[in-house]
Each structure stands twice: as structure tokens, then as C-alpha cells.
Amino acid sequence: MNAVRAAFAAAPSLFLAFDFGTKRVGVASGNSLTQTATPLGTLAQDNSGARLAAIAALVAEWQPAALVVGVPRHPDGAAHDNTRRAERFARQLRARFALPVHEVDERYTTTEALAAGAADVDAASAALILEQYFNQPPR
Numbered sequence: 001m002n003a004v005r006a007a008f009a010a011a012p013s014l015f016l017a018f019d020f021g022t023k024r025v026g027v028a029s030g031n032s033l034t035q036t037a038t039p040l041g042t043l044a045q046d047n048s049g050a051r052l053a054a055i056a057a058l059v060a061e062w063q064p065a066a067l068v069v070g071v072p073r074h075p076d077g078a079a080h081d082n083t084r085r086a087e088r089f090a091r092q093l094r095a096r097f098a099l100p101v102h103e104v105d106e107r108y109t110t111t112e113a114l115a116a117g118a119a120d121v122d123a124a125s126a127a128l129i130l131e132q133y134f135n136q137p138p139r
Contacts, residue, residue, distance in 0.1 A: 013065035016040075016058060017130035018093075019109065019122050020069060020086040025051060026122025029062060030130045037130035039123030052096055059097055067093050070106030070129035077105075104133045 012033035019026035024044050030037030040058075045051040059067075069090040072082045087103065094101045109125040109132075118124030 016064045017068040019125035026126035028126035035134035037127035039127045042122040066100040
């Protein structure tokens with residue numbers, strides 16, 4: 001067992017994940033013990049200040065060990081405008097909350113959430129992003 005997996009096993013940690021969008025941000029929670037995620041809801045604040053305030057309330061309530069942000073890319077892996085926006089959002093979270101922020105390739109999470117019939121596609125996408133993080137090989 002490598003060091004990262006050993007740390008997960010020794011101390012289960014709570015994570016919050018975000019499916020960033022310019023109009024809405026889906027939110028999910030999950031823990032490293034079960035490596036599953038649950039959709040929490042969608043933030044629909046109009047500006048980044050209000051959005052960060054809503055996220056601050058979630059961070060205060062849930063006390064996560066780390067945050068996970070989905071970063072969209074084109075099917076071939078190339079970056080686009082929303083890639084840069086999501087990366088900027090991740091940098092804002094790092095600066096604001098002094099927590100580890102992990103970025104995850106989120107290609108097709110919205111498609112998967114829609115195919116599963118999710119009532120809140122953004123929150124379901126955030127849950128898929130977090131599960132992808134739990135399932136990726138340790139770095």
C-alpha cells in the first residue's frame with residue numbers, strides 16, 4: 001500500500017467538490033473512507049463574491065480536508081475558455097480557504113449525469129468529479 005492510500009485508510013477525510021460553471025456551480029460531498037460522493041446542490045450566485053461567500057458557508061459547515069474542482073477540456077484534451085475559468089476558480093479557492101485544492105479532468109460528467117436522469121445535473125456532476133478523484137491513481 002503506498003503512502004497516499006495508507007493516509008486515506010488511517011484518517012478518513014471529508015471532501016467538497018465543485019462542478020464550476022459561469023452561471024451555476026454544482027456541489028457534492030464525499031469521504032475518503034467510502035470513496036463515494038453525494039450531490040449537495042447548486043449555487044446560482046451571479047457574481048464571484050457572492051459565490052465565494054456561499055462556498056465559505058459550506059466550508060465552515062462541512063469542515064473539509066480538501067476541495068476538488070472539475071476542469072473541463074475538449075475531447076482531445078485541449079484547453080478552452082472554460083478550462084481557464086475553472087482553473088482560476090481553483091486558484092481562488094486555494095487563496096481564500098488555505099485548503100488543498102485538487103483539479104480533476106471532468107470531461108463528460110454532465111453527459112453522464114444527464115444519462116443517469118439526475119434531477120440536479122450540476123450537483124450530480126460534482127459528485128461524479130469527486131468519485132473520479134477518489135478513483136484516480138495516487139500521485
